[in-house]
Amino acid sequence: xxxxxxxxxxxxxxxxxxxxxxxxxxxxxxxxxxxxxxxxxxxxxxxxxxxxxxxxxxxxxxxxxxxxxxxxxxxxxxxxxxxxxxxxxxxxxxxxxxxxxxxxxxxxxxxxxxxxxxxxxxxxxxxxxxxxxxxxxxxxxxxxxxxxxxxxxxxxxxxxxxxxxxxxxxxxxxxxxxxxxxxxxxxxxxxxxxxxxxxxxxxxxxxxxxxxxxxxxxxxxxxxxxxxxxxxxxxxxxxxxxxxxxxxxxxxxxxxxxxxxxxxxxxxxxxxxxxxxxxxxxxxxxxxxxxxxxxxxxxxxxxxxxxxxxxxxxxxxxxxxxxxxxxxxxxxxxxxxxxxxxxxxxxxxxxxxxxxxxxxxxxxxxxxxxxxxxxxxxxxxxxxxxxxxxxxxxxxxxxxxxxxxxxxxxxxxxx
Amino acid sequence: xxxxxxxxxxxxxxxxxxxxxxxxxxxxxxxxxxxxxxxxxxxxxxxxxxxxxxxxxxxxxxxxxxxxxxxxxxxxxxxxxxxxxxxxxxxxxxxxxxxxxxxxxxxxxxxxxxxxxxxxxxxxxxxxxxxxxxxxxxxxxxxxxxxxxxxxxxxxxxxxxxxxxxxxxxxxxxxxxxxxxxxxxxxxxxxxxxxxxxxxxxxxxxxxxxxxxxxxxxxxxxxxxxxxxxxxxxxxxxxxxxxxxxxxxxxxxxxxxxxxxxxxxxxxxxxxxxxxxxxxxxxxxxxxxxxxxxxxxxxxxx
Numbered sequence: 173x174x175x176x177x178x179x180x181x182x183x184x185x186x187x188x189x190x191x192x193x194x195x196x197x198x199x200x201x202x203x204x205x206x207x208x209x210x211x212x213x214x215x216x217x218x219x220x221x222x223x224x225x226x227x228x229x230x231x232x233x234x235x236x237x238x239x240x241x242x243x244x245x246x247x248x249x250x251x252x253x254x255x256x257x258x259x260x261x262x263x264x265x266x267x268x269x270x271x272x273x274x275x276x277x278x279x280x281x282x283x284x285x286x287x288x289x290x291x292x293x294x295x296x297x298x299x300x301x302x303x304x305x306x307x308x309x310x311x312x313x314x315x316x317x318x319x320x321x322x323x324x325x326x327x328x329x330x331x332x333x334x335x336x337x338x339x340x341x342x343x344x345x346x347x348x349x350x351x352x353x354x355x356x357x358x359x360x361x362x363x364x365x366x367x368x369x370x371x372x373x374x375x376x377x378x379x380x381x382x383x384x385x386x387x388x389x390x391x392x393x394x395x396x397x398x399x400x401x402x403x404x405x406x407x408x409x410x411x412x413x414x415x416x417x418x419x420x421x422x423x424x425x426x427x428x429x430x431x432x433x434x435x436x437x438x439x440x441x442x443x444x445x446x447x448x449x450x451x452x453x454x455x456x457x458x459x460x461x462x463x464x465x466x467x468x469x470x471x472x473x474x475x476x477x478x479x480x481x482x483x484x485x486x487x488x489x490x491x492x493x494x495x496x497x498x499x500x501x502x503x504x505x506x507x508x509x510x511x512x513x514x515x516x517x518x519x520x521x522x523x524x525x526x527x528x529x530x531x532x533x534x535x536x537x538x539x540x541x542x543x544x545x546x547x548x549x550x551x552x553x554x555x556x557x558x559x560x561x562x563x564x565x566x567x568x569x570x571x572x573x574x575x576x577x578x579x580x581x582x583x584x585x586x587x
Numbered sequence: 588x589x590x591x592x593x594x595x596x597x598x599x600x601x602x603x604x605x606x607x608x609x610x611x612x613x614x615x616x617x618x619x620x621x622x623x624x625x626x627x628x629x630x631x632x633x634x635x636x637x638x639x640x641x642x643x644x645x646x647x648x649x650x651x652x653x654x655x656x657x658x659x660x661x662x663x664x665x666x667x668x669x670x671x672x673x674x675x676x677x678x679x680x681x682x683x684x685x686x687x688x689x690x691x692x693x694x695x696x697x698x699x700x701x702x703x704x705x706x707x708x709x710x711x712x713x714x715x716x717x718x719x720x721x722x723x724x725x726x727x728x729x730x731x732x733x734x735x736x737x738x739x740x741x742x743x744x745x746x747x748x749x750x751x752x753x754x755x756x757x758x759x760x761x762x763x764x765x766x767x768x769x770x771x772x773x774x775x776x777x778x779x780x781x782x783x784x785x786x787x788x789x790x791x792x793x794x795x796x797x798x799x800x801x802x803x804x805x806x807x808x809x810x811x812x813x814x815x816x817x818x819x820x821x822x823x824x825x826x827x828x829x830x831x832x833x834x835x836x837x838x839x840x841x842x843x844x845x846x847x848x849x850x851x852x853x854x855x856x857x858x859x860x861x862x863x864x865x866x867x868x869x870x871x872x873x874x875x876x877x878x879x880x881x882x883x884x885x886x887x888x889x
Contacts, residue, residue, distance in 0.1 A: 173596070247778050569756050569758075
């Protein structure tokens, strides 16, 4: 069974939590007792309907204010697929949460209020989905009931959205527009009769048939070594296995591999998953690799194939999203974590800041604060073995960690 | 739609959990597995076994013994520990009571659920564990839905929901200051059904109380409570025998039973797919208030 990860973002009151609640309701994913608790909670709030948004707003502060503050994870499944929704707040001050939710998603779901059309937050959501190169974009035009299910209104929004697509950096995104009404469940699990002019799929039908992107299996082979297994027991006296999760590409038994940074080569002797021997390790699989000969490899190193070695980078140009209250300090040393490998890195300069709602670069703005996105230059103490994010996302992202607070202060995308 | 049987375990979840366990072993000096003897912690132990094979599991198991455990769970725990050759560390709530650190609750709803947080935090401090691996899942409860995979706790074990570190892609940041700790949740993205399908696929042993059996119970607040010497009952609460099983296993004083004939894993999975009550709906400790879990997490509960 495959797992499809979706990120949703929306503005306050555009019905995102209701949409998710409705999706769970329509797939019978809400147990009776939770539903009863929802009825009771809605009543206490003086509502005359069951507020499905109360299902996802998990923190006291969120329920009090009726908004989503943090990323919440919601699960449901159909007979063929397991779905994980990362539900994120849509406000500008939660851009970092949006980026976080988007970082693991294959599908980005953007909600637009049919009455309001494209608003500032739509630009921000789209920019992030595009920056992170999320394969599939689903634009749900919600609250169609409040515009009399007007086809004209829907088409106008689609046309307006086309402008964003035309200006986007990542053009290969698969985009789908669906007119919905989350409060009445129109076009969510099943096709709407009220929106008869729309001949396309309902949201769930569309999600069910989204083809999985197995492209990262054909990307260059990258295996970050997480942990070296050396049991030194009688039964496994000479066993030396490299445990890790294949970041991208695939490895076969017998393949020649090169270890970075030692640049020593060997051949794959076995690929193991617990007691099973495998001929191949595919992208995202956790395995143990043993080699024909002893080479210098330890945690943080990377195995690759000699014909497609990643660049050894000590000077890095990257787009970043800043995620900390404290502004980025040029000249300060941070820890750069690329996958599982940590090196010291100094921020050389802020090249520019990007105005997310217009995509414009602000060359004279040299400050990156919480939720800002921009481009910086970094210098690292040791090289990292990264690919440009646009070529191989699984080996092209990193985080910055503040050495004093230990907080994760930024996420970066190697240019 | 969910009535159709879903037997297949999504393999991506195991790959993710093993990756998280290996990061835990690599990033921390003294990690431990919080082991309750329930199905989720049994799953964690299995994942740890697979993550480091043919090496040994590099974590001890820490069991906070409330003294109100089901005897079947303790029996199972000891068998599992013996068969895997892992270290088991037990710290007991009774000791915390005897030391005067916590006070036994009174009344008919008395349980040791809240008390165990103190014993847990003391054990973490005494044993100097910098990471504790738990089997909590985000689908269990809405405050847990906001939880990180590496969840940083302050010196008092407290969870600060508003100050959580963002987790980008699969990159885990386990850097902490001295005195702080991390709770690690490798099966965050699993649902109850995923756990059962995994137990089926891996053919894992579980305590017998998960399967249908006859037992003395009482009815209270529309739930079936296991009758035991630890339960404070009122006069009109008369125990009777009934075929039941437990869907979740906590203490005998805070876990309700469900009436069931399911005596094998297939039966359990079918039952969950049709179940009208959520898993934690059988947890009396969650019913105390809408924010019961969030409050306990702030206090250091895992």
